[in-house]
Amino acid sequence: MSQDSAAATEAVRKLSGRRRREVVAVLLFSGGPIFESSIPLSVFGIDRQDAGVPRYRLLVCGGEDGPLRTTGGLELTTPYGLEAISRAGTVVVPAWRSITSPPPAEALDALRRAHEEGARIVGLCTGAFVLAAAGLLDGRPATTHWMYAPTLAKRYPSVHVDPRELFVDDGDVLTSAGTAAGIDLCLHIVRTDHGTEAAGALARRLVVPPRRSGGQERYLDRSLPEEIGSDPLAEVVAWALEHLHEQFDVETLAARAYMSRRTFDRRFRSLTGSAPLQWLITQRVLQAQRLLETSDYSVDEVAGRCGFRSPVALRGHFRRQLGSSPAAYRAAYRARRPQAGGLDPVATAVETAVPAQGMSASRRAGATVTPSGSPAASATGLGPGQPEHGKPSSDVYATGRPTLPGQRSAP
Numbered sequence: 247m248s249q250d251s252a253a254a255t256e257a258v259r260k261l262s263g264r265r266r267r268e269v270v271a272v273l274l275f276s277g278g279p280i281f282e283s284s285i286p287l288s289v290f291g292i293d294r295q296d297a298g299v300p301r302y303r304l305l306v307c308g309g310e311d312g313p314l315r316t317t318g319g320l321e322l323t324t325p326y327g328l329e330a331i332s333r334a335g336t337v338v339v340p341a342w343r344s345i346t347s348p349p350p351a352e353a354l355d356a357l358r359r360a361h362e363e364g365a366r367i368v369g370l371c372t373g374a375f376v377l378a379a380a381g382l383l384d385g386r387p388a389t390t391h392w393m394y395a396p397t398l399a400k401r402y403p404s405v406h407v408d409p410r411e412l413f414v415d416d417g418d419v420l421t422s423a424g425t426a427a428g429i430d431l432c433l434h435i436v437r438t439d440h441g442t443e444a445a446g447a448l449a450r451r452l453v454v455p456p457r458r459s460g461g462q463e464r465y466l467d468r469s470l471p472e473e474i475g476s477d478p479l480a481e482v483v484a485w486a487l488e489h490l491h492e493q494f495d496v497e498t499l500a501a502r503a504y505m506s507r508r509t510f511d512r513r514f515r516s517l518t519g520s521a522p523l524q525w526l527i528t529q530r531v532l533q534a535q536r537l538l539e540t541s542d543y544s545v546d547e548v549a550g551r552c553g554f555r556s557p558v559a560l561r562g563h564f565r566r567q568l569g570s571s572p573a574a575y576r577a578a579y580r581a582r583r584p585q586a587g588g589l590d591p592v593a594t595a596v597e598t599a600v601p602a603q604g605m606s607a608s609r610r611a612g613a614t615v616t617p618s619g620s621p622a623a624s625a626t627g628l629g630p631g632q633p634e635h636g637k638p639s640s641d642v643y644a645t646g647r648p649t650l651p652g653q654r655s656a657p
Contacts (some may be wrong), residue, residue: 266334307326339367341372357376378401
């Protein structure tokens with residue numbers, strides 16, 4: 247029996263007698279976006295047995311008094327309230343209206359009880375904030391929309407936030423990135439419950455890939471949380487973004503902030519949810535993407551203009567973040583660029599570069615960084631204890647990417 251199968255068997259064994267895994271409760275709140283809310287309703291609420299998709303029973307529950315007002319001023323009423331969650335073996339929170347507002351205490355209590363009784367709890371996009379507020383993500387890996395990941399990490403420091411993943415499966419608690427990644431996670435749930443053929447049949451009905459390649463890295467921009475704007479580190483961050491073409495390291499940034507490296511690391515992580523070296527490498531890869539898309543510079547020239555010490559370092563970090571080589575990324579981007587509404591160029595490149603394989607990931611705080619001298623360091627052509635620019639550091643970009651792109655599964 248595989249580790250995943252053993253974990254699934256244990257989860258079923260813990261499920262309370264009055265709960266059934268195929269009964270899915272979707273918890274809706276006022277102010278929630280309609281798209282994210284509709285994803286689990288479509289996946290779990292429509293009978294597609296004629297296409298080979300096993301049927302789920304859907305309970306649409308209001309997390310607070312209705313009617314619920316959603317995107318565009320639509321008003322919704324739900325057939326069930328929080329009491330219906332007591333019958334569900336799977337509870338989905340598709341989104342939360344505001345990452346700065348606390349969810350209703352009654353809804354958080356219902357989620358905690360469901361989890362204690364063995365229910366599988368799922369947070370799509372900003373729904374992760376509801377799960378975190380309930381304490382269900384403490385000590386666990388999780389993801390959310392890349393734009394909100396720093397805020398989630400800052401507000402809930404015990405959550406191991408990885409903004410690179412499309413979704414994270416930690417056994418009985420699952421989270422996804424923004425919007426369409428909710429479809430990826432729902433398909434994964436069907437695949438876990440009923441196998442690859444059922445998930446493939448559902449994907450064909452939804453006209454989506456059964457498994458999307460890559461993670462969120464391709465969508466990241468240079469944004470940082472708004473609260474950093476008034477912080478003294480804002481000037482240092484702005485300087486770094488303007489000088490990515492130069493070879494500097496985190497020690498340089500710490501010196502510009504008049505801080506020790508240790509203090510700078512702590513302050514930077516508290517503001518952004520990311521280690522400074524990880525953030526710096528991500529920004530350089532993003533800059534490389536832009537140059538590959540908009541210029542005719544060779545890969546060697548792109549590496550130099552993005553502050554990488556060598557093309558080998560660029561290729562290693564680029565492949566870890568995007569699952570593709572710089573040359574393949576550029577070729578796919580240019581091949582698809584003239585076709586309005588065509589396929590995702592990065593996904594096309596990744597599909598040819600990365601085989602879809604099973605994978606597992608351990609639950610650990612260091613999901614996004616590894617010790618110096620690890621395979622991550624050797625993959626970039628650096629020796630033990632050497633980060634990108636040759637200075638000793640304990641932060642090296644992660645090697646622990648799942649072998650199936652865009653997904654991290656429970657051990």
